[in-house]
Amino acid sequence: xxxxxxxxxxxxxxxxxxxxxxxxxxxxxxxxxxxxxxxxxxxxxxxxxxxxxxxxxxxxxxxxxxxxxxxxxxxxxxxxxxxxxxxxxxxxxxxxxxxxxxxxxxxxxxxxxxxxxxxxxxxxxxxxxxxxxxxxxxxxxxxxxxxxxxxxxxxxxxxxxxxxxxxxxxxxxx
Amino acid sequence: xxxxxxxxxxxxxxxxxxxxxxxxxxxxxxxxxxxxxxxxxxxxxxxxxxxxxxxxxxxxxxxxxxxxxxxxxxxxxxxxxxxxxxxxxxxxxxxxxxxxxxxxxxxxxxxxxxxxxxxxxxxxxxxxxxxxxxxxxxxxxxxxxxxxxxxxxxxxxxxxxxxxxxxxxxxxxxxxxxxxxxxxxxxxxxxxxxxxxxxxxxxxxxxxxxxxxxxxxxxxxxxxxxxxxxxxxxxxxxxxxxxxxxxxxxxxxxxxxxxxxxxxxxxxxxxxxxxxxxxxxxxxxxxxxxxxxxxxxxxxxxxxxxxxxxxxxxxxxxxxxxxxxxxxxxxxxxxxxxxxxxxxxxxxxxxxxxxxxxxxxxxxxxxxxxxxxxxxxxxxxxxxxxxxxxxxxxxxxxxxxxxxxxxxxxxxxxxxxxxxxxxxxxxxxxxxxxxxxxxxxxxxxxxxxxxxxxxxxxxxxxxxxxxxxxxxxxxxxxxxxxxxxxxxxxxxxxxxxxxxxxxxxxxxxxxxxxxxxxxxxxxxxxxxxxxxxxxxxxxxxxxxxxxxxxxxxxxxxxxxxxxxxxxxxxxxxxxxxxxxxxxxxxxxxxxxxxxxxxxxxxxxxxxxxxxxxxxxxxxxxxxxxxxxxxxxxxxxxxxxxxxxxxxxxxxxxxxxxxxxxxxxxxxxxxxxxxxxxxxxxxx
Numbered sequence: 101x102x103x104x105x106x107x108x109x110x111x112x113x114x115x116x117x118x119x120x121x122x123x124x125x126x127x128x129x130x131x132x133x134x135x136x137x138x139x140x141x142x143x144x145x146x147x148x149x150x151x152x153x154x155x156x157x158x159x160x161x162x163x164x165x166x167x168x169x170x171x172x173x174x175x176x177x178x179x180x181x182x183x184x185x186x187x188x189x190x191x192x193x194x195x196x197x198x199x200x201x202x203x204x205x206x207x208x209x210x211x212x213x214x215x216x217x218x219x220x221x222x223x224x225x226x227x228x229x230x231x232x233x234x235x236x237x238x239x240x241x242x243x244x245x246x247x248x249x250x251x252x253x254x255x256x257x258x259x260x261x262x263x264x265x266x267x268x269x270x271x272x273x274x
Numbered sequence: 275x276x277x278x279x280x281x282x283x284x285x286x287x288x289x290x291x292x293x294x295x296x297x298x299x300x301x302x303x304x305x306x307x308x309x310x311x312x313x314x315x316x317x318x319x320x321x322x323x324x325x326x327x328x329x330x331x332x333x334x335x336x337x338x339x340x341x342x343x344x345x346x347x348x349x350x351x352x353x354x355x356x357x358x359x360x361x362x363x364x365x366x367x368x369x370x371x372x373x374x375x376x377x378x379x380x381x382x383x384x385x386x387x388x389x390x391x392x393x394x395x396x397x398x399x400x401x402x403x404x405x406x407x408x409x410x411x412x413x414x415x416x417x418x419x420x421x422x423x424x425x426x427x428x429x430x431x432x433x434x435x436x437x438x439x440x441x442x443x444x445x446x447x448x449x450x451x452x453x454x455x456x457x458x459x460x461x462x463x464x465x466x467x468x469x470x471x472x473x474x475x476x477x478x479x480x481x482x483x484x485x486x487x488x489x490x491x492x493x494x495x496x497x498x499x500x501x502x503x504x505x506x507x508x509x510x511x512x513x514x515x516x517x518x519x520x521x522x523x524x525x526x527x528x529x530x531x532x533x534x535x536x537x538x539x540x541x542x543x544x545x546x547x548x549x550x551x552x553x554x555x556x557x558x559x560x561x562x563x564x565x566x567x568x569x570x571x572x573x574x575x576x577x578x579x580x581x582x583x584x585x586x587x588x589x590x591x592x593x594x595x596x597x598x599x600x601x602x603x604x605x606x607x608x609x610x611x612x613x614x615x616x617x618x619x620x621x622x623x624x625x626x627x628x629x630x631x632x633x634x635x636x637x638x639x640x641x642x643x644x645x646x647x648x649x650x651x652x653x654x655x656x657x658x659x660x661x662x663x664x665x666x667x668x669x670x671x672x673x674x675x676x677x678x679x680x681x682x683x684x685x686x687x688x689x690x691x692x693x694x695x696x697x698x699x700x701x702x703x704x705x706x707x708x709x710x711x712x713x714x715x716x717x718x719x720x721x722x723x724x725x726x727x728x729x730x731x732x733x734x735x736x737x738x739x740x741x742x743x744x745x746x747x748x749x750x751x752x753x754x755x756x757x758x759x760x761x762x763x764x765x766x767x768x769x770x771x772x773x774x775x776x777x778x779x780x781x782x783x784x785x786x787x788x789x790x791x792x793x794x795x796x797x798x799x800x801x802x803x804x805x806x807x808x809x810x811x812x813x814x815x816x817x818x819x820x821x822x823x824x825x826x827x828x829x830x831x832x833x834x835x836x837x838x839x840x841x842x843x844x845x846x847x848x849x850x851x852x853x854x855x856x857x858x859x860x861x862x863x864x865x866x867x868x869x870x871x872x873x874x875x876x877x878x879x880x881x882x883x884x885x886x887x888x889x890x891x892x893x894x895x896x897x898x899x900x901x902x903x904x905x906x907x908x909x910x911x912x913x914x915x916x917x918x919x920x921x922x923x924x925x926x927x928x929x930x931x932x933x934x935x936x937x938x939x940x941x942x943x944x945x946x947x948x949x950x951x952x953x954x955x956x957x
Contacts, residue, residue: 121347122335128322129330136327168323204496225471238361240336240348241830265327 125242126235127165130195133218133233134174138257139194143216150178154185154193156208191215198226205229216255227269232256245269332782340410340441340461342691342703343450343652344600344643349733350693352703352723354444354775354789354824360465363437365868365879367905367920367952370434371409371426371462377881378442379787379826380842382862383426384931386942387516387535388564388580390427394444394457395791396820396846396858399798400891400934406743406767408447408455411462412545412554414588417454418610419633419660422746424460431541431558431584433506435476435488435954438465445791446741446771449705449721452656452687453744456769456795464554466545467492467500476506478952480920482535482945483511498548505542512536513945516565520938521573531574534565550592557585564616568936571616572624583611598645602654607636615670626670631748634662641689650693657686663747667754679751684712701725709742713750717742717766731779739773742766749799749812759804761812769795785828792821818855820846836868854889857932859898861886875909890932892940899929914957920950 134151144151151174153165169179182193190196190211198205198221205223209230212219219226220233227234227247232254234245249270251258325333334348341351348355356378368374372390376383381394391398392407399406403423409416411432417424425431440462447455470492479485486508494500512535522529541558561581567573590604612631617624641654660683667677689707696702705721721739728734745764753760771793778786797814804811822844829837842862846855854860863884870877884900902925907918923946930941 122337124322125330125333125335128325129327131323132327132330164322172323204494223468223471237335238359240334240357240359241331242333242335243331262327265331 121164122237122242123160123162124164127161127168129235129242129244130165130197130220131168131172131174131179133195133220133262134179136259136262137195137218138259140216140255143194144177148177150180151195152180152182152193153195153197154182154190155197155199156185156190157199159183160199187211191217193217195220197221198223198231205231214253218251218254218256233266243267334785338441338443338461339463340413340459341443341450342693342705343413343602343641343654344650346693349727349777350701350725351443352705352721352725352735352737353447353739354735354737354773354787356442356444358440358442360438360469363434364916364918364954365877365905365907366866366881366903367879367907367918367950368434369950370428371430371437371440371460374434374437374440375426375442375460376883377864377866379840379864380444380822380824380844380862381442382859382883382885384857385427385944386568386931386933386937387512387566388562388568389425389429392426393857395793395822396844396855396860397457397795397818398857400856400932401936405454405746406456408451408453408459409462410451410459411556412464412588413461414554414556414586414606415451415454415608416584418584418612419608419635419663419747420610420612420631420665421748422454422743425558425560425582425584428508428510428537428539429558429560429562429582431556432462432464432543433488433490433504433541435474435506436465436470436490436502436504436543438463438469444789445737445773446719446721446739446769448709448717448719448741449707449739450689450691452685452707452709452719453717453742453766456741456743456767464543464545465490465492465502465504466547467494467502470502470504473957475955475957476952477955478950480950481948482513484950485509500545500547502545503543506540508537508539510537512563512565516943518566518573518939520940521567531565531567534563534574534576534578536563537561552590552592553587554590555585555587559583566933566937566939566942568934569616570618570936572619575617575624577626578616579614581611581613583609585609600643600645601640602642603638603640605636605638607634609634625672627667627676628670629667630664631666632662632664633660633747635660648695652691653689655686655688657684659684660747665748665752676755677753679753681747681751683747686710699727709744711744713762714745714765717744717768733775733777735773735775737773737775738771740768740770742768745799745812756809758801758810759807764799764812765797765814767795767797767799767814769793783829783831787826787828788824790821790823794819817849818846819849820844834870836866838864838866840864856889856891857896859885859888861898877907877909879905879907888932890940891935894940896930896932896941899927900925901927901929914955916954918952918954920952922948922950 130153165181169181172179195218198208206229219231221231222235230250232247232250236243245267247270248268336348336357337345338348338351338355339345341353358374372383375381375392381392384391392404403421405422409424443459445458447459470490473491476488488506490504492502514533516531516535517529519529539560544555546553561579563579571578586606586608588604588606592602594600610633614629617626637658639656641652643650643652663681665679668675687707687709691705694702703723708716708718710716719740719742723735723737726734744766750762750764751760773789773791775789780786795818798816798818799812800815801810802813802815824842826840846858866881868879882902886898888896890896901923903922904924905918905920908916910916926947930943933939933942
C-alpha cells in the first residue's frame with residue numbers, strides 16, 4: 101500500500117528535487133543570478149554586448165555551465181562563459197566565479213574593487229574580503245549568502261526575488 | 275579491552291558454499307550484462323535552466339566518497355547512505371562520534387563507563403570493541419590491529435569540531451575495504467583549510483566537572499599549499515559517586531565507586547595539501563578510569579584505568595588525465611597502544627596488573643579508474659604489513675610475567691569495481707575484492723547493486739553484499755595461564771546481506787527513505803571450553819539471522835524548521851537456539867527538530883532516541899528508554915562569537931545499558947540530566 105502511494109506520488113513529480121551534481125546546481129544559480137541582478141548601463145560596452153560569466157582559477161563546472169547558457173539570452177543579451185580569466189582581465193566580466201585557485205582570492209577581490217562585477221565564490225572568507233555572493237552546502241542543498249553592502253558598492257541592484265531566498269549580510273547599521 | 279567471560283555458544287551450521295558460488299556467478303553475469311549495452315548518459319543539463327530559484331534550493335546535492343572510493347551522488351551510491359554535516363554537529367552540539375552515530379537511522383550506542391559501542395541492525399556483541407563496523411577517517415582505516423576495534427567516544431582521535439561530515443554507508447563493505455565492514459562503513463571526513471580558514475577556538479564546560487577546548491588554524495598560501503592544524507584537550511571528573519549494588523557487602527559505603535570515573539584526552543590533526551598531494555596525520559591519547567570493577571579488578575580502587583593511544587600518517591597522491599583516467603596512490607603508517615592498569619585482590623593482598631598491547635603497521639594502496647562516457651571501472655591493490663603485534667600482561671610488584679606474545683602478519687588484496695549505466699534510469703554497480711592473509715588464508719567478497727530512477731524524485735536500490743571480519747590478534751593469541759589458550763585456527767566471520775532501498779521526495783518539503791534488510795552472519799566468534807583440557811578457547815561458534823525495516827521522513831521549511839523522524843524495526847536471532855540476541859532492541863525510534871525561535875536568531879535543536887527493551891547476558895531485560903537532548907544556540911554575536919547551551923537527557927530518564935561478560939553488573943546505569951555550555955570564536 102505504502103509503496104503504491106509512493107509510486108503514485110512519483111508519477112506526479114516535478115522537475116525539481118532530483119539529484120543533481122553540486123556544480124550543475126551552482127551553474128544554474130549563476131544563470132539565475134544573471135537574470136535577477138541589474139548592472140549599470142556602463143557595465144556593457146554596447147546595448148547588445150554579451151553578458152560575460154568568468155571563471156577565475158579552477159573550473160569545477162565541467163560542461164554544465166556551457167550547456168546551460170548555450171543559446172540563452174538574458175534581458176536581450178547573449179550569455180558567454182570565459183574560463184581561466186587572468187587577474188587583469190577580471191573587470192571585463194559581469195559575473196566572476198572564484199574557484200579554488202593558486203592565486204589568493206583576496207587579491208582577485210581587490211582587483212575587482214569598485215567594478216560592477218558580481219563576485220561569487222565558496223571560500224568562507226569571501227564575504228569578509230569584499231565578495232558579494234557566497235555559496236554554501238547546507239543539509240545537502242546549495243544555499244547562498246548575499247553581502248548587500250558589497251553589492252551596493254559595486255552598483256549592482258539585486259532583485260527582491262533573489263534576496264528573499266538568500267541569507268543576507270552586510271546590511272547598513274540603522 | 276579484554277574479555278575473559280564464561281563459555282557461551284552453540285555449534286555452528288555447515289558452510290553454505292553453494293550460495294557463495296551463486297553470488298560469484300551473479301557478479302560475473304552482472305559484469306557481462308553491463309558490458310553489452312552502452313547506455314546513454316542522462317542529460318541533466320537539459321532543463322536545468324528551467325529550474326526556478328525555489329526549485330534549486332530544494333535540489334539535493336549530497337555526495338558520498340566512502341561507498342565506492344570516489345565522489346558520487348548519494349542517490350547513485352550502491353548502498354543506503356546517511357550524511358551528517360558539521361552544521362548538524364554544531365547545532366546539536368554532538369560531543370563525540372558516538373553522539374553523531376546515535377542519531378543515525380537504526381544506529382544505537384551503549385556505554386560501559388569505559389568505551390562506547392555502536393550497534394546497528396540489532397547487533398552489538400558483548401565484549402566487542404566495534405570490530406564489526408569499519409571506521410575510516412578521510413578514507414584511512416581506524417580499526418586497530420590487535421582488537422580490530424574502533425574508538426568512537428571521547429577516545430576518538432579526531433576532535434569532533436574539526437569534522438566536516440560523517441558518511442554512514444549501511445551494509446557489507448568488504449568488496450571495497452576488506453575486513454571489519456560487516457555491518458557498515460563510517461567514513462569521517464575532516465575539515466580542510468578551505469573549509470576552516472583562519473583561526474577558530476571552541477571552549478566548553480559543564481556538568482561532571484567537564485571542561486575542554488578545541489582549536490583549529492587553516493591557511494591557504496599563495497603557492498597553492500593548504501594547511502589545517504587542529505587539536506583539542508578534554509577533562510572530566512565523571513560521576514564522583516557511582517553506586518553499584520552488585521558490590522554491596524554489608525560494610526558501610528560498600529558498592530560506591532568514589533572518584534573513579536575520571537577521563538582526560540588530548541588529540542591533534544594535521545591536513546596538508548598541495549596539488550594532488552595530501553598529507554594527513556592524526557594522534558590521540560585518552561585515559562579513562564574504570565569504575566565498574568570490570569574483569570574482576572578490585573572495586574572502588576582509583577588505580578583502575580585504561581589508556582588508548584592511536585596515531586597515523588597517511589600520504590596520498592591523486593591525479594587525473596583528460597582521457598578519463600585517474601590514479602590514486604597512498605602509503606600509510608599506523609600505531610596503536612593499549613594499556614590497562616588494574617589492581618587484583620588475592621589472599622588479602624592487592625597486586626597491580628598491567629595489561630598492554632602494541633600494534634605498528636604500514637601499508638600502501640594503488641588504484642586506477644577509467645571513465646568511459648558515463649561508465650566507470652576501478653581496479654586496485656593494497657598491501658599491509660603488521661610489523662609489530664605485541665600482547666603483554668604482567669604483575670607490577672612483585673613482578674610476574676603472565677604473557678608476552680609477539681607476532682607479525684601480512685596481507686594483500688586485489689579489488690575491482692564497476693559502474694555501468696544501462697540506459698537513462700538504471701545503473702549497475704559491481705564490486706569484488708580478494709584479501710589474502712598470512713595466517714588464515716583468503717576471502718573473496720562481492721557487492722552487486724542495481725539502482726533505478728523510475729522518476730526524477732524516486733530512487734530504488736537493490737543491493738546484495740558479502741563481507742568478512744578477520745579473527746583479531748587478541749582472539750587468536752591472547753592467553754591466560756590455566757584459564758584460556760590460544761585459538762590459532764580461528765576463521766573469519768562471514769556475513770551475507772540483501773537490502774532494498776527506496777528514496778522518495780514527497781511534496782516540496784518532505785523526503786522519505788525506506789530500507790528493508792536481511793542478513794545471515796556465520797562463524798561468529800565466541801568463547802567455549804575445550805573438552806580436552808577444560809581451557810577456554812575462541813571458536814567460530816554462532817550464526818545469526820536477522821531482518822528488519824527502516825523508515826525515515828525528513829522535512830525542511832527553509833532555514834527555519836527541519837524535522838527528521840525515523841523508526842527501525844528488526845529481529846536478530848541465533849537460528850540454532852531461535853533466541854533473541856543480547857543488547858538487540860527490536861525497535862529504535864529517533865527524531866530531531868531544529869527550529870529558529872522567532873526573530874531573535876536563536877536556534878533550538880532537539881534530538882531524541884528511543885530504544886525498546888534489550889535482553890541482557892543474565893537473561894533479564896533492560897527496560898526501554900527515551901532520551902531527549904536539547905541545545906539552544908545563538909547566532910554570531912558581533913560577527914565572531916557563537917554560544918550554545920545544551921541539556922543532555924533533558925527529562926532525566928533513568929536507564930541502563932546491558933553489561934558484558936567482564937561486568938558483574940547486569941545493567942550499567944547511564945547519566946541523568948547533564949548541562950553543557952560551549953562557545954565558538956573565530957579570529
